[in-house]
Amino acid sequence: GAVVSQHPSWVICKSGTSVKIECRSLDFQATTMFWYRQFPKKSLMLMATSNEGSKATYEQGVEKDKFLINHASLTLSTLTVTSAHPEDSSFYICSARDVLAGEADTQYFGPGTRLTVL
Amino acid sequence: AQSVTQLDSQVPVFEEAPVELRCNYSSSVSVYLFWYVQYPNQGLQLLLKYLSGSTLVKGINGFEAEFNKSQTSFHLRKPSVHISDTAEYFCAVSERGNAGNMLTFGGGTRLMVKP
Numbered sequence: 001g002a003v004v005s006q007h008p009s010w011v012i013c014k015s016g017t018s019v020k021i022e023c024r025s026l027d028f029q030a031t032t033m034f035w036y037r038q039f040p041k042k043s044l045m046l047m048a049t050s051n052e053g054s055k056a057t058y059e060q061g062v063e064k065d066k067f068l069i070n071h072a073s074l075t076l077s078t079l080t081v082t083s084a085h086p087e088d089s090s091f092y093i094c095s096a097r098d099v100l101a102g103e104a105d106t107q108y109f110g111p112g113t114r115l116t117v118l
Numbered sequence: 119a120q121s122v123t124q125l126d127s128q129v130p131v132f133e134e135a136p137v138e139l140r141c142n143y144s145s146s147v148s149v150y151l152f153w154y155v156q157y158p159n160q161g162l163q164l165l166l167k168y169l170s171g172s173t174l175v176k177g178i179n180g181f182e183a184e185f186n187k188s189q190t191s192f193h194l195r196k197p198s199v200h201i202s203d204t205a206e207y208f209c210a211v212s213e214r215g216n217a218g219n220m221l222t223f224g225g226g227t228r229l230m231v232k233p
Contacts, residue, residue, distance in 0.1 A: 004161075034220060041228075042225075042226070043223045043224065043226050044223050108164070109164075110161050111160055112159070112161040
């Protein structure tokens with residue numbers, strides 16, 4: 001089956017530093033990847049849609065300069081949380097859409113990255 | 119725009135009992151429907167999906183769901199739950215035929231299976 005990985009799985013950083021999270025589709029190509037944020041005991045909130053070779057599309061209320069997204073290849077998208085603050089602490093989940101699967105809207109999710117900002 | 123409502127935030131149930139997790143959606147266009155499961159500190163795993171065809175969809179781990187267009191519902195069921203089914207369950211929709219469209223999630227239902 002389609003596998004999506006995320007790295008790191010858990011990161012702790014000091015306030016003011018930047019953190020990069022990687023999302024990889026391991027056995028399929030993904031022209032579109034999605035980044036979600038999940039607060040404790042809450043649902044997933046879509047942050048942005050990442051398209052290979054073009055700029056990401058951010059949802060309303062998400063700061064594009066704060067959450068930098070790069071989708072440089074068909075198997076890799078990165079989310080960089082710049083100048084992280086404690087309120088950025090959250091569980092970040094990516095998903096990738098397999099456009100060759102024949103089921104147009106199937107997304108496969110990564111295992112998530114827990115970010116803790118001290 | 120779509121919206122998804124999961125009516126129960128928590129569902130406690132005893133092991134080997136049947137369970138139904140409710141999901142209702144609202145959309146101005148036809149949609150695809152999904153159920154995902156999330157175990158603690160993990161990402162989401164697809165349980166099942168409805169794209170077209172038979173309205174009764176069978177998924178992994180013995181779960182099934184039925185699409186009811188008139189009631190705009192997609193309730194998830196399992197005839198006999200196990201302790202290992204304890205997790206958070208999310209219902210989601212996406213707009214049919216709109217390639218690359220985002221998923222809209224419900225608020226989630228925490229299934230708690232008791233021995």
